[in-house]
Amino acid sequence: MASLLICGFVGMFSETALNIAISNLMDVFQISAATAQWLTTGFLLTLGILMPMTGLLMQWFTTRQLFIVSLASSIIGTLIAALAFNFEMLMVARVLQAVGMGLLIPLMFNTILIVYPPEKRGAAMGFVGLVIMFAPATGPTVAGLVIEYLTWHYIFWLSLPFLVIGLLVGLKYLENVNELSKPRIDLLSIVLSTIGFGGVVFGFSKAGEGEAGWASTVVVASIVIGLVALVLFVLRQIFMREPMMNLRVFKYPMFIVGLLMVLSCMMIILSSMIILPMYLQNGMSLSAFAAGLMLLPGSALNGILSPQMGRLFDKYGPKWLVIPGLFIVAVMLWFFSGITLASSITLIVTLHIGLMVGISMVWMPSQTNGLNQLPPELYPHGTAVMNTLQQVAGAIGTAVAISILTKGMEKYLHNSPAPNELTEMANAMTLGSQNVFFFAMIVTIIGLVIAFFIRRVVVKRAAMSPMH
Known part of the structure; x- marks a missing residue:
């Protein structure tokens, strides 16, 4: 698990770290924003294509084989990115990194489902939550520091040794846990x-x-x-x-509820995590590094609390975490939908902390509970379905958030007497951001209604795989 978590952390870190460097890369490579955006789009696209196949791959190749291919792809990609001297080279590197992550994340979930007994799965999944949430959160802050004092290449030079350590630890300790059925x-x-x-x-x-x-x-x-x-x-x-992707997973009601919870969390996080840094930089005129620093406490706390939430889930089940968690998220987003240029930095940091704590109460408990209901032979398919649809929900959440923001800004500036003034631009940004947070609040309320159907899955020992 340690090797999987180290590599997962570094992979997720470099995924978001590059986002802060995009404007810097546009100057260095003389490219437009639409071209630069491909560094993110290409990454997501590779994940979207690869993730549905992971269920099949896990039945064809051993844990160690998939781990080694995943790490080799990540290491080569990171090395090419660190040496990149043009946009095309960096683009190839991003695709290789995405292949590494696309194999590693489902492998991590599947390994937990096989290795850990049901009563300890929550805590183990919590550590995955720490990786999935904390790594992307530290990315922009560390990248902001690196860009301020070094060059963007160092984002990748920093990641490389950790990936190599993860590979060496994995080669020594990682065992084959999945049973191969080699379907057609x-x-x-x-x-x-x-x-x-x-x-x-x-x-x-x-x-x-x-x-x-x-x-x-x-x-x-x-x-x-x-x-x-x-x-x-x-x-x-x-x-x-x-x-290839066994859709019998949708016969299990708690899997469906868990999946819907995860997808709503993904949309809430991505829509608010894209808009908030933009609002802080363009609306409140903060530097990229200052914006990253403001979002760090909430995201760090989310990561740190994930294992704790997992343990609470093991003890009390999902309902007492998921319903209050979504309620907290809805309240925070309601406050966010009323922020103005006069809102204090303390208020925004506090609301962001509340939002991320709420998300940590929802995400891993509902995901673990959903996967727990599946029989062992459907574990690879369950993780493949969840991870694939997360990518789709992420793409949808981002696109909807950006278009709501743009429409809100256009509407404000259209009625403004001086649309080119900086204060008016900031006011337009505020209105657009408020609309996005209101959209995220509606998604949360829908999630809250669904959450009332969640109930604890009791896993019968007889249904466990022979590995135990």
Whole structure:
């Protein structure tokens, strides 16, 4: 677990660390914002294409084989990124890093489900929560410091030794935990899944970027083609004897509730975590480093609390964590939807801390509870479904947040007597941000209604795999 967690942490760290460097990279490589955005879009797109296949890969290759390929891809990608002297080289590096992460995250979840007994799974999943939440949170702050005093290359030079250490620890201690069933590989399923998930993630990512937004032909075409391919993919999986992604996981009601909780958390986090730094920098005129520093306490606390929430879940079940957690999130977002340029930094930091504590009460307990209901042979498929749909929800959340922000700003500036004045621009940014937080609050309230259906899954020992 230590080797998986170290590598997961470094991978997630470099995913967000680069976001702070984007404006810096636009100057260095002389590229437009839309081109630079590909460093993030390409990463998400690779994850969206690879994640659906992880269920199949885990039945074909051993834990060690997948771990070594994942780490080799991450290390080579990070090394190329550290040496990159043009945009194309950095882009290739990002794709290789995404391949590493796309294999590692599902592997981490699957290993926990097999290795840990149900009554200890919450705490173990909590450590994954620490990686998934704390690493992306420290990324922008550390990157802000690195860019201020060194060059952006050092973001990757810093990550490299940790990945090598993770690989060495894994080679020494990691055991093969999954049983190989080697199901038939169906090429049509792989093609449909690639076009389907890839098209949807690409379409929504593109909608969040360009000037044309949702009206762009590329956006509409990729989402429509993606959705058609997904419908065909789902139909094919239902009628196959050995499906690539086993949709029988949707027969388990707590898995569905857990999945919906995770997707709502993903949308809340991504919509607020994209808008908040933009608001702090463009609305309140703070530097990138100061904005990163303000968001650090909440995100760090979320990561630190994740293992604790996991232990509380093991002891008391999900209901007493998830429902109060979503209530806290809804209250914080309601306050966020009323922030103005006169709001103090202390207020924003406090609200962000409350938001992240609430999320830590919801995410891992509902995810663990959902996966607990699956029989062991569906573990790889359950983790593949959850991780894939998280990428899709992330792309949708980001695109919707950006378009709500843009529409709010345009509406304000359209009615403004002096739309080019800095104060008016800041006021427009405030109105757009308020609208995004209001959208996130509605998502939370829907999640809260669903949360009342959550109940603790009792795992029968007889249903455990022979590994125990």
